[in-house]
Amino acid sequence: MVMGNYRVCYCFIRKFKATQPDPPADVISAFNKYSGDGIRMTADQLRRFLEDNHGGDDADLLSDAERIVDQIVSKRKLLERSISRRSLSLEDFHDFLFSTELNPPIRSQVHQDMTAPLSHYFIYTGHNSYLTGNQLSSSSSEKPIIKALKRGVRVIELDLWPNSSKDDIHVLHGRTLTSPVNLMECLKAIKEYAFVASPYPVIITFEDHLTSDLQAKVAKMVTETFGSMLFSPESDNLEELPTPENLKNRILISTKPPKECVEAEDVKCSSSEKRQVFYVDDGDDAWSEDGSSKSGSDCSDQDVETEDLLKGNKPSSSPVYKKLIAIHAGKPKKGLKDALKVEKDKVRRLSLAEQALEKAAENHGQDVVRFTEKNILRIYPKGTRITSSNYKPLICWLHGAQMVAFNMQGYGRSLWLMHGMFRANGNCGYVKKPDFLMSKNEVFDPKAKLPPKTSLKVKIYMGDGWHLDFKKSHFDKYSPPDFYTRVGIAGASVDNIMKRTKIKDDSWTPVWNEEFTFPLAVPELALLRIEVHDSNVPEKDTFAGQLCLPVSELRPGIRAIPLCNRKGDQYASARLLMRFEFI
Template sequence: MSFQVHHDMTAPLSHYFIYTGHNSYLTGNQLSSDCSEVPIVKALQRGVRVIELDLWPGSSKDEILVLHGRTLTTPVPLIKCLKSIRDYAFSSSPYPVIITLEDHLRPDLQSKVAEMVTQTFGGMLYYPESDSLVQFPSPESLKHRIIISTKPPKEYLESNGIKQKGALSPGGRNSSEEDEEASGIPDHTAELEADDRSNSDQDDADLTDCDNKSGQLGAPAYKRLITIHAGKPKGQLKDALKVAVDKVRRLSLSEQELEKAATTNGTDVVRFTQNNILRIYPKGTRITSSNYKPLVGWMHGAQMIAFNMQGYGKSLWLMHGMFRANGGCGYLKKPDFLMEKGPNNEVFDPKIKLAVTKTLKVKVYLGDGWRLDFSHTHFDSYSPPDFYTKVYIVGAPADAAKKKTKIIEDNWSPAWNQEFTFPLTVPELALLRIEVREYDMSEKDDFGGQTCLPVSDLRPGIRSVPLHDKKGEKLKNVRLLVGFQFV
């Protein structure tokens, strides 16, 4: 694989898949884990470029906290998160960091956020001259810059009813994306932008003249800092995906909404994502911080597939693998077919059956290093391990495949020497997932390491491939010798 940035980085942001975190401040599950700046730092060090913060008012007058509302998660001060982003934003990549805010604040506290953001980031902060952008800037032009994405305050006030008296405390009721996540109740397609939904209590319905004035003062400074406006779609899915001629925006859909959109309005989603940004987030029932299959979003051009980076599992391995491409910089240029338009303005249809354009041959030669990274009784108490390797292609549905080597018994350094062939219709989005297991006759086979590699960045030849543990951390010594060939 190439460890250099080699994609064209001068196109608008909407032309890229962007490494995106969800509830980036959580250390564990969605209901009761601590909120902290530590997972934010870890994500940035891994190359994640989109950090999500949920903002709530604290108990004292000017206090602003980051937490997962209406749950038992313990809060962390916003200023702590902002300083961590400032200090670690470009520790692994020079390309822009986008902070998506889910905002539950009164206008005077929004003004306070504007002040904190401006003072903390200084010259690192980018915001546009005009009120709304006709086209997003490029990653290249935004190197070492931090940008904000949220709803403009005016839309926030309108969506909450003009007479709302500020926002509610975490124990109150102010429906949002967090409502779904905390309750696990599926969302409704008619109300697509979860960030924009509201169901405020009657008790909060009297906005005084004084509050109005503070809103007038607070809103402009906050609004001015927003580069990527979160949209406010109303009505049906098709209407939400309409492309405006004079401005670009961001839309958020849950994983279930995306699946529905892919079934009924696939080409509308592709068309929308050519100029606008689509963010997908996990459904509310994923309280253990698990993740979903990212390929549906990528096949439809969705730039921000928001993942629980503190989570676990095979979906997260795929995310890690995808963003190893392009030097691990966190931005991947979307394949041309997702950006092209035909003579009659037609766009790529993810449902059509495509021809094979490339064939990948993978030869698994041998493996070594387990003896150094695992205790001698880790796999078997009385004999050396019995390793085998599973090789998968994950990508377009037509490309999905699974192969397996033979089991080599009683050997710490197994040699398989087996070759597998994978015909590919969409090699640009194909991921090669490799997992080593140790055969166990009486129990579940033991895990011996895994990796996931973007097929687009594979270099032909025989390569030493390091394996990772279940959390995605690289094992010190375990490696496979693998041959790659394109025909």
């Protein structure tokens, strides 16, 4: 606009506030149906609603209907500073359904049978648990171990190397620039935090690069640190693994017996000052395609053992150290077929790299499943994952692998799936494998094309809470965000699918009211994937939360879904209101 000799420019900055939309029509309809008069809902009426709509086995909520009403009414009194009737209004009923604390999507208690052998469970497993960052140059520390244990991880991996003077033990990623941490610091951290999140056993896997005198020192450190917490089997080889229930608050050691280890004096892999900088990975018990240990592997592997024997070095032996080992790791000599042999009189642990499992799944899928019915199979990331990324875990679980070892210090969709799987069974770190993976009569074929067993119907009503967790300008500088939700299934290949809602423009409390149906051939291993994003055309969309949930654990009915950040930590307020129905 021109006024006289001056040009006047008007800049409009959009002001925005978070508005609270009305409850969804399904919520209003349910309230009207069960309240009787459509004005107030009593505890008895709430109980009837839960019985009819939340599956009937929702014992916690059914028995706590009175407490739920009291809690919501108390909150309302605090906010309004007035005394109201001991019943719920429509707004109160909506608040209850939208509460992640009072109305979560899965149960928070251990509810599966915990009296089967350890091989019958998927176990929350970490890889290189001591690393703070990447696999090549990050620091080693007890802090990532503590964080993993607090999350519920039950298998901690420690790589043991002699220090530069060869009189003590360091934990570090060998032949890299990762800085060491003293073994004792790691053991103390495990003792203090092992059972903070779960009472079920913690398994420490040692990747051992030690001489016999240092193995004896490890044995002394372990026994003195853990004392009666340590589980040591009476016999050299267990015929069957103990149960999680019998091993509550116990710590187990798993590694290769020392008779298979060798003196490695001629191998320069112990000095932190002279370490070569190239990435090597796991596994005293790791298998490679030629039947020997993988090339470029650590100094306890078979290629180095053969070299040492040719030079006349004698194998090391530490009987005290050997007695510590509850789960023996064994290295096959004759290829994968031999590695997967099931022995009647003993159990063992075998490790495969992720790419080795893929090839095993292609050629020996049912042999892998049969092996895992009794024995432990551990899968670990391939050596090129130097940024501590992770692989897709579903193929491992479909073949019965119990220890799917992940870099817990990273983040990304694969790790979200791992977190999702172990939200099951009260987040105790042990999830019972499906019956079809433990059948003695017929070995499950992971390649089989299976028809749908059931379908999951998911309705996404609305979302809220971002205005409390984020700055107003986090998503868009001058307007409210434009949210949409992606929802789908991760599981067997036939079940994998992702769908998305429409974009809701300019709203901190988006209302979608969209429904999706997912046929499921293997619902026992399916994970529900949920992601929320802010649409930013033409720029990259902005992440706004995610959650993965085990489908087998979903409670039917209208539920509040808490959202997590990229690292898997739950936001304080951001959440979705959804409904689940199996048809």
